[in-house]
Amino acid sequence: MTFYNQIVDKGRLKKLVAWAYRNYGAARSSQVADNLKDLGFRYATRAGVSISIDDLTVPPTKRGMLDSAEKEINSTEAKYARGEITEVERFQKVIDTWNSTSEELKDEVVRNFRQTDPLNSVYMMAFSGARGNMSQVRQLVGMRGLMADPQGQIIDQPIKTNFREGLTVTEYVISSYGARKGLVDTALRTADSGYLTRRLVDVSQDVIVREIDCGTHRSLKVTAMKDGERVKIALGDRLLGRVLAEDVVVGDEIIGSRNQYIDGDLAAKIGKSVESVRVRSPLTCEAARSVCRYCYGWSLATGRPVDLGEAVGIIAAQSIGEPGTQLTMRTFHTGGVFTGEVAEQIKAPDEGTVKWGKGLSTRKVRTRHGEDAFQVELAGDLIWTPSGSGKKKTYSVTPGSVLFAADGDNVEKEQMLAEVTAAKSTRSTERATKDVSTDLAGEVFFANLIAEERTDRQGNTTHIAQRGGLVWVLSGEVYNLPPGAEAVVENEDTVTEGTILAETQLVSVNGGVVRYQPESREIDIITASVLLDQAEVRKESSAGHEQYVIDTAAGQQFFVKSYPRH
Incomplete structure (x- = not known):
């Protein structure tokens, strides 16, 4: 008898029923499903799970996280004001900062629930998969995060509060964009998704299983689905229900032969033994006006080879069309909150020194936030050594990752060491014009800056810097000397406050007696x-x-x- 001594959430429940169906057939597994249903109802009734406002506990560390994010953004704004970074880099940095803060806060919400109140109603419902998801819980007790405006552009001013604390008037107005978008999309896209299904059925209705084996030797190579170095779908999970196009040989042993259906055990065995395998596919099937049984594989409705005469084309059309409605509803449920991918960040655990491992090859780059950093060209290790006593830590960095600490740098606690890229990023360039204005009057000097003149078709001449440099403004007070004034200082002289710069002579055209009061500015002749x-x-x-x-x-x-x- 098999016992599962672990927490059973929605995903594990699916696996449990699938295991019962695979091993004991439809009749026995329907009894298991009935018993699970009764068990669920009994304990749901006993628990009496409900929600009150006291269940919405905001993590105590939230304030500190927001303060550190705001400090980082103020630093970015100062860099932008000084002209060190462009408008695009400033916007990207602000968006990434708030997005990563929102993600960290979400993790903190989970940690807070798990450590302080594991039987919290909101936590149990969201994490069992019964009701709600992490995106909604984050808005309830974390922060709503970044929103999109009516044009779909992300607003760089996030909603820092949550529904438990209550929104300010400005945050409420920003929220209304996303809420309205959700309602309008639900109304408009439902029709689109239905029409998509209809068109898919129209083109695929003739695809029916008419043969057992078309005899083709063409096939597809299947590997694990990866996002950079991270495995999204393992090879074993992609093979279930398919048919091998050629023998799978590991050492001297044939673990799978051509035209063999791949069940769960064989899929797991192949997944552990090889990196890739060739399988038959409807795309390579050579049956005339149809698909053969071997190229199609299992019918996932029964977990057995597909029957002859099965309308697999219509099943495929419905399978693609059905999630269309689900995707439409997703905006409605999250209320237009922006969620983006956060690159894996390596931060210093404590004060210490960073060393680059042997073989780590880098080149200098400017990051998308306008910061100077090093991009990894050949993979290697990043070694962090604590200042006091403690163990060294070694981090693996892949090509394309960005290092923010040079070899031998001293680092502080929580300082960013590296950003490990999950995927091969496609470089997108965007040209932006930013005015750098001065609040000083004076003479302009260029340092390491070569200006090049360019004339367009309209005859407009512009001066473009060939390479980066500095623009100095020689500033000071400008004194306009009256006619006849005589300077008493020489060019390039150093003067102090109160130094006489020039003298002027007043000449009288008439002779007479001069009379003036010492405190008066008037002279009488x-x-x-x-x-x-x-x-x-x-x-x-x-x-x-x-x-x-x-x-x-x-x-x-x-x-x-x-x-x-x-």
């Missing part, structure tokens, strides 16, 4: 004077105003405009 002999000064009042009058012996009278000093 008295050009003429009169000496009054035998004159007397008297004060007279007129209409309430007093004034001084000078009477001379000759009978002349002068009104005094200025008062005499006493």
Whole structure:
């Protein structure tokens, strides 16, 4: 008797039923499925799983993670303002920073549930596969993350709160884009997916199994499906139900012969023994206007060779068309939240030194975030040695990976050492124009910068830098000297605050007596004077105003405009 002493989630439940069907047939496995159903209902009733707001526990480390992400983004913005990185690099860095923060927070949510409350209702439902998924739980207790605008562009301002904490007004408006997109897509794409199924059936309805063996020697080579170095689908899983096109020989032993159906045991054996195998396929079948039994393989509905007369074309059309509706609904359920691939990052566990292993070959590159780094050309090891006592750590880096620490560098805790690329990245170039403006007035000097003149068809001349360099602005105060001013300093002289730079001469066209007050900026020149002999000064009042009058012996009278000093 076989016992499974482990947690049974949705995926393991599928494997359990498949194992029962494969080993004991349809009748026995239907009894197993019934018993599992009763068991599930009994314990679901007993558990009484429900959700209250207390079940939505936000990880306590969230605040710190957001703070470190914001610090990184402020540093990026400062680099952008200084002209060190382009607009595209700034945008890419911001998107990647928030995306990786969102992923780290999701992992922290899982860790928090597992360590503090493994019987939490939300955790049990999401991780058993009964209701909801990790994307939805992340929005409930992590952060909603990056959203897309109506044009499909990612907004570089993420939603940092979750539904448990509540959204701000701005975050609510940004959220509404994704929600509306979900509703509209559901309405529009359902019809498209149905029409796709109809067209697929129309072209494939004549493909029917009409022969047992077409006798072809053509075949397809099947290997494990990989994404870079990561195996997505193992070779054994891809072979189940297919037919071998040629013998599989390991050493002196033939473990599989031509035209043999591959069951679970043989698939596992081949998967462990060889890297690739040749199998028969409907694509290489030579049967006229149909497919033969050997080229098709098992009918996955029964787990046995397909029957003659089976309409395999229509089954294929329905199989491709059916997920179309599911994919349409996916946007609706996640509410337009952006989820992107995060490259595997290697961070320093603690303070220490980084060494490159032998054979590791690199070249200098500028990353998509505008940072200087090293790209691995020949695979090798990255060795981290702690500052104090402790064990060394060795990390394998594949070609295409990016190293942020040079050989022999001292690193701090949590410092990024490398980014291991999961797949062969296709290089996409995007040209962006960014204005670098100065807030200083002055004279421009180029350092290591060669400007080249280019004239387009319209006759417009532009100056383009052939290679990178520095633009210096010689800044300072500009003094405009008045006409006739004479400089008292020489060219290239060093001056301090308060130094006299120039002197100006005021020339009077008239002669006279100079009079000026020390605190005044005005100079009076008295050009003429009169000496009054035998004159007397008297004060007279007129209409309430007093004034001084000078009477001379000759009978002349002068009104005094200025008062005499006493």
